[in-house]
Structures are given as structure tokens and as C-alpha cells.
Amino acid sequence: MTLHDVARAAGVSLATASRVLGGSARKVAAEYERKVLAAAAELNYTPDLSARAMRGRTDTVALVADDLTTPSIALVVAAMERQARTVGAFVSVAQTRGVPERQFATVRTLCAFRPRALVLTSTRVEGTARNLRLVEELRAYQRNGGRVVIYGSVDLPFDSVRFDDRASARKVGEHLGATGHRRVLILSGTPDRAFAAERVTGFTEGLTAHGVTPRDIGTAECEVSRQGGYGAVFDALAAGRLDGVDAIVAVNDVVAIGALSACRDAGIDVPGRLSVTGFDDVPLASDVTPRLATLALPHAAGGARAVEMALSDAVGRDPFHEVVVGEFRARESCAPR
Template structure:
């Protein structure tokens, strides 16, 4: 049997119980900067506690901007975005702000719907993270929504590739992946499969292209590089590697993966199906998540400064003044941080190669 709803307690009820005016109760419970005599403040707080009063956050948001920083992300289940969000929250707490998080599954329609909903609550700033956010998406409606929010005093920061006119941090996935391709070629590998993830994900697509260019620069023939698309997940990596093994690896001596999660799935498939890594085939990843050093063999990968990027996103979001006027503390690996022609800051972050046990030298 459902419990009856608890009667709504209003600010008027608290003021009456405390024997003070509505304005005094509002100043105590609403975070006003105006001073209230200590005895009245104690009465209001006691009455609010006794009546179990809960502030109407949505109504308060209509009157003033909140202390929330709203993060809009494609997918909250990946380890890499988990690192970013945790760093954002730590940085926000240093200024008594907090981070709320929403997922959009990476579709422009959900991004627009989520941004519209969040803007109604007047957050202090919006941070959008996606593999690609374009100004022309949905006929420019997302851009128009964000510009309107900014005109009302909000701040917008993008983490990802974008042509939107806001401060942004992006990863040079292409150049970072070239490092890995060159390393795999330089260690003697000559038959390579790239587990490239999904074609519709701009970040992993750029990595696949970078891998291929790095391999070619290191002397691997284009015909000896095979690109296989798969789901961007551990299961996607496992299934793709298992199919390769079932079909016969032939002369394949390296599996280069678009991220660590795919690579960990590929390692699991190799272990389950009796393929020695790195003796028979090398496996590499990208991101350098915590699990990269917990798997056996430890994963050779490209490290991205994800925690620094998360903290920097919040610093940009909380910067005073107009976009492009901040003085950012640049993340490790940043190769440029210059204002664009429109004044917005663009920070480009490049990864670093981390060599571990899963990639060994192979005889040419």
C-alpha cells in the first residue's frame, strides 16, 4: 500500500512557526547576503528542521543563477569520461560549486533537448563533451540555444572537436595515434589489424587514420594494414578479436585498438583462445585508463591527461569575463592554447606513448 504524500511545507509555514517575517525566513534559508540577527536565524533554522522544510530549488533557480556546473556527455559508462567527471567535480568543489551530469548518447537531438532543459535551471556554466559538436547541427538550433544561454550570463565550454564559438579543449587524436603506429612499425610488426571502433565516432575514426599513417611512415605496406570496425566497448573488442582468431590470424602480428577498453576486450579474447600476447601477436590501446596497468600483460597505450582536461574544463567554465579572457593552467601535453579569430580559446592536447608489456619487438 503506498504511503500518503507528506504535506508540502512552504516558506510561509516556516516563517509562521519561527515567528518572523517571510522576508527574514527567506534571507536565512535562501542564502541571501543580507545579515539576519543570530536569534532570528536560529529560530528559522529550528523551525525548518522541525517542519522538514525543503527549499524549492527550481523556483530559486528562476530567481538567480545556481552554483551548478552542468556536464553534458555522450556516454557516462566509459572509464575515460569517468576520469574526466571525477576531476571536474574535484575542481568545482574548490569554489563551492557542484557538477550535475547528463547523458545524450551522442545524438544532436538529445544534446539540444538536454541543453534546453538544463538552461531552464540556470546553471552557472555548461560543459559539453562529445567526439564532435558542429554549429550546423539541427539547422543551428543547438548553437542558438547556447548563444542565448551565454547572453543571459552563462558560460559554455566544449571538450571535443567543434566549430562552435566557445572556449574548447580538444584532443589531437590523429597526431597522437601516429605515435602508436610509428612505434608498432618500429618494433618490427608488418601485418597489422586496426580495431577502429565505430565509423560514426569522430575521435576513434581520427585515431584509426593516425594509426595507419604512422604505420605507413614506419614502412608497413598499406595492403598489410586491415581496418576492422567494432562496437566501442570491451565486448566489441572481444568479439572482433575472437572473429579474427577464428578466421585464422595468418601473418597478423599486431592488433592496434582505438581505445583501451577495446584493447582489453581483445586481450581477453586472445587469452581465452590460447593466443600468446605479445609472443604471437602484440596488442595496443589508447587513453591509458587505470585498467591498462592492471591487465596481464600490461597494456602499451597512448596516455591522455584526462584528469587535467577535466580540471581545466572547470577552470575555463568558471573564468571571469567574456570567453577567451581566461588565464588557463594548461593540461599536460597541450600543444597550443590560442584564442581563435572570434576570441574563444582553443586548447589542443596531444597524448604521449607509454610502452609496456603487451607490445614486443617482432622479427622482420
């Protein structure tokens, strides 16, 4: 069925049917709008988005993410979708695993579909020579009328909703130091995660500001996953690196939950023997036993804000950077020494 069929069935002009179904800012009489919508429903008509893209832009906000399986990205996508729906737009999602070549190819392909805006949430995009092609592709898309918003901790020359991982992580270290923890092992993730390095620095700054000596702060690299946290605890235990340690600080909640599971399987009492903390405050953090102490980041609010920025009229101004610092949530997995 075509738009001509809908207009004929509704007894209106093609222009009127187009205004009702094409999201035009020009309003039509309520009577005609009802007729057009009823005819479209009866004929099972759907707009030809490819044709619309050839004329201008679709009402799509394209989200490009590293990994769609993490608890935090689920919160972000749901919030983006809710926000987009309030203005008649919708969100499409693509996953790149943080591989620069896939990021570039994905962005280039999405731009060909002429989305209204692109939102990138990645821990592996940086303004380096390796990603120069990606940055230039985003610049070209924006010059041609698109909008680019970065969600997360990446520093690029576009509008962004950025979490201050270092300042947020400092709050975790400060809490641990203030509650008497003096020997700490940080499960630090992997070097390719920019957010992880910032969080480790913040943890360390907060701890040392409250009397913990640098030599009593250890780090252990691990995969940023539940299994990574689980394995890191057993590796540290086998190497004697948990002797005297009174706190394990994980780079995010998923790693921390793996560490909690390892402690339970190894017979290590949490929080009696040592404390465990996470970062993000995903929903599962308050459901595990003991409930996970963590640094809460407002992922849902940040996702909604990113879409709001992406759909705003920002012609002719410099990039706007909104910075967010999280709040520590003290729960049962962390107890004073």
C-alpha cells in the same frame, strides 16, 4: 522551513541570512555567520534553488555526456566535481547516448534550470546542419549570460579542452613501427565516432612514417565496447585476417581489453605472437594481464580544466581552445618484433 525562519532563529536580519546562505560576495561578521549556519542546520534548511534560478543563475555546472558508463567519463566527472566544489558549485549530469534529438532536448531542458555553465563531452556533436538547432540553443544560452565549454575532440565555436586524437594516435603508430611491427590490424570503432576516425588516421601516419607499408595496415570496424573488441578478433581470425599480423591496435582501452580477452580464449600469445595496444589509459589498463600498452590522455586534468574554464569570467572575448596531446605508455602487452 524558509529563509525567514532561519533569520528569526539566528536573531539576524533576512538580508544577513541571505548573504550567508546564498553565496553572496558580501561578507558578514563571523559571529553572525556562525549563528546563521547553526540555525540552518538545526532547522534542516535547504536553499530554494528554483527560486534562486528565477532571480539569476544556480551554482550548477551541467555536464551533458554521450555515455556515463565508460571508464574515462568516470574520471572526468569525478575531477569536475572536485574542481566545482572548490568554488561552492556542484555538477549535475545528463546522458544522451549521442543522439542529436536527445542532445538538443537535454540542453534545452537544462537551460531552463538556468545553470551557471554547460559542459558538453560528446563524440557525436559536430557543427553540421543536423546539429544546427543544438548549436543555436547553446549560442542563445551563452548570449543570455551562461557559459559553454566543450570537453573532448569536437570542433564547435565555444571554449574547449580538446584532445588532439590524430597527433596522439600517431605516437602509438610510431612506437609500433620503431619496434619492428610490420603488419597491423586496427580495430577502428564505428564511423559515427569522430574521435575514432582521427585516431585511425594518426595510427596509420605513425606506422607509415616508420616503414610500414599502407597495404599491410588493415582496419576492422567494431562496436566501441569490450564485446566489440572481443568479437572483432574472432571475426578477423575466422576470415584469416590475423595471418602474419604482429600487432592489433584498438581505438580505445575498452576495445583493446576485449581484444586481449579474445586472444587469450583463442590461444594467441600476447605479446609473444602479437602485440596489443589501446588508447586512453583507463585505470583497468594497468590491472589486466598482460598490462596494456596504451596512449595516456589526462582525462582527470582535462575535466578539472573544463570546469575551471566554465566558471571563469570570459565576457567579451573570443573562444579559447586548449589542445592536449597524450603520451604513450609502453607496457607488457607490446613487445618488439
